[in-house]
Amino acid sequence: MADPSENTLETRALTQAWGLLIALSLSSAALTALALPPRVVGGAILLLALVKSRIILARYLDLAHAPGWLRGFSLSVTLFTLILFGLSLI
Template sequence: MPLTSSFSKYSRRRPPDFLTFAWLALLALSFASALLTRLALPPQIVGGGILLLALAKARVILARYLDLADSPAWLRGFTIVLAGFSILVFALYLV
């Protein structure tokens, strides 16, 4: 009688594809940016919202496409630098 391997019951399961999830997240964030421009809001709120969404997209790219999710210290450092740059750009936009 042949032995059945326990591996066969897991053969139908696929590992999560993080790049596909990242691509879908980037697509959703881009759609949210486009939707934000269509709302009747003050330009300062729209500008701030677009910058926040751009920061979220940059974090997805850094974490998933550049594999910085495995190195949280580097991801945190890049996020702090990008957040500081976004704050500077938003302050210049308001002036």
């Protein structure tokens, strides 16, 4: 039988991850209101999206328990983000 405290810790971790995702989303929205150059805003939003993807991979897809998979997915998402940022600079 599962320990109830494990379920509580898992629920707390997911709730914290959700709160962090909300905060990062609000930060992305707030960046659009700033009078910064579009390339800076675009790069910052891509960086926030990269952090959000890592949280989703680790917490919601539970890849925190599979570090090799998490590292592989994180690397591919990071490379994709860098390609997008490079294309935005062109």
